[in-house]
Amino acid sequence: MPVLAEVPAERRELAARVRELVEEIVHTDAPAADLLTAAEWIAGATALLRTARRDRPMLLAHDGGYQVSMHSPVEGPGNPLAPPMTGLVAADGEMRATAVLSGAYEGPPGRVHGGWVAALLDHAVGRAVACAGLPAMTVSLTVDYRRGTPYGVPLTVRARFTGSEGRRVFATGEIVADGEVTAEASAILVAIRGLPASTQDG
Numbered sequence: 001m002p003v004l005a006e007v008p009a010e011r012r013e014l015a016a017r018v019r020e021l022v023e024e025i026v027h028t029d030a031p032a033a034d035l036l037t038a039a040e041w042i043a044g045a046t047a048l049l050r051t052a053r054r055d056r057p058m059l060l061a062h063d064g065g066y067q068v069s070m071h072s073p074v075e076g077p078g079n080p081l082a083p084p085m086t087g088l089v090a091a092d093g094e095m096r097a098t099a100v101l102s103g104a105y106e107g108p109p110g111r112v113h114g115g116w117v118a119a120l121l122d123h124a125v126g127r128a129v130a131c132a133g134l135p136a137m138t139v140s141l142t143v144d145y146r147r148g149t150p151y152g153v154p155l156t157v158r159a160r161f162t163g164s165e166g167r168r169v170f171a172t173g174e175i176v177a178d179g180e181v182t183a184e185a186s187a188i189l190v191a192i193r194g195l196p197a198s199t200q201d202g
């Protein structure tokens with residue numbers, strides 16, 4: 001699969017505008033007529049993009065010195081579903097990144113939905129083992145939710161490779177908000193040949 005030299009600015013911009021849109025949708029109390037007008041405008045934008053549709057979403061690109069999956073729903077700068085993850089640092093089996101989730105990710109009042117907390121951690125352990133040279137898929141993920149994970153503030157997402165046994169690869173990770181660990185994960189992954197490894201370019 002070709003790796004783009006950089007994330008196209010236009011894709012980053014489009015995803016960022018859609019993230020804002022989603023955030024406003026979940027917060028708006030606009031009158032019904034405005035909701036319908038907005039829905040029409042959005043349908044117009046969707047029709048425009050549909051004129052040049054690829055079959056599969058995955059595109060790899062260089063970003064901040066790393067190869068990233070541009071349309072990953074967790075890290076992808078080009079996927080509006082992704083918070084996304086920014087400021088990635090990954091080397092020697094350890095990764096760290098920042099994510100700011102909007103109110104659109106709310107689960108319990110004022111807190112991020114637990115499924116998204118798990119998604120951040122699942123992705124992080126995948127990144128950590130990939131940068132240890134063992135690209136792998138998660139087969140087991142245990143998440144301990146220590147306290148509510150807030151949205152609207154920077155979350156530090158960290159993970160590390162902790163060892164391997166045959167094809168099984170082990171990793172742990174955590175999310176930190178304002179200096180406090182909100183969730184911890186312990187994962188078992190299975191090494192898969194042919195998966196893209198997290199390569200550092202520089």
Ligand SMILES: CCCCCCCCCCCCCC(=O)SCCNC(=O)CCNC(=O)[C@H](O)C(C)(C)COP(=O)(O)OP(=O)(O)OC[C@H]1O[C@@H](n2cnc3c(N)ncnc32)[C@H](O)[C@@H]1OP(=O)(O)O
Pocket residue numbers: 060067068069122123124126127130136137138139140165166167168188190196197198199
């Ligand atoms: C370049 C840019 C991109 C870079 C991206 C990098 C970061 C990206 C991050 C992205 C992150 C995305 C994150 C995601 O979304 S990961 C996606 C979510 N995960 C999946 O979809 C995986 C689904 N599972 C499978 O497809 C199969 O199970 C696979 C293919 C993985 C293995 O099936 P396969 O038939 O090949 O192997 P096997 O069954 O013989 O098992 C092999 C070994 O594993 C042991 N085992 C199995 N299950 C368990 C278990 N539950 N607990 C403990 N151990 C378990 C098993 O006993 C055996 O051990 P041993 O007998 O050999 O000792």
